[in-house]
Amino acid sequence: MDEHVITIGWVDAPDEIAYHDYVEGTYNSFSCTCDLPLPDRDTATRHAAESGRCLMCLGSGTISINPHQSSGCDACAGSGRSEPGTIMIQARVTESFVKEVAALLPDEFGLCDVVAALEPRMKGGAEAVLSVAAGLIRYLEVQGEVVLCTAPDFLPGEGVEQRYGDPLWLRVR
């Protein structure tokens, strides 16, 4: 079985990476062990999809949003794999799109709120929305616009659905 291991590098990158530059892979280099030319993130993402790799981290299991920071990939929980048949993510996510979606989020929000804000605005299946949501939260975190807050330690009232273990974020104003 062919192994496709995609490597993402940083080339002449500034300290702050704008979201659209991250999405487009402006300062990234992409290469695969199969030597297929991968000139940009679009091509690399498509190739990752073909070989069943996670579309956010392209199979590495970590996400690096700027040259100095990398962290685990939320979309695949670090496994680097995606379900077969995963729909190609809508890669053209602009900075204004991010701001628009961020403005809709409540002060305290979870992944499901981000998904709810994204769903009417983008095409693709639930998995595509989820991976964009994960990338968007990571971006807002790096920008210092949101912080991860721990799960609440109170018991919700009767009839209130609270799934423990779901991470929640707070907006910084």
Ligand SMILES: [Zn+2]
């Ligand atoms: Zn390959």
Ligand SMILES: [Zn+2]
């Ligand atoms: Zn991943």
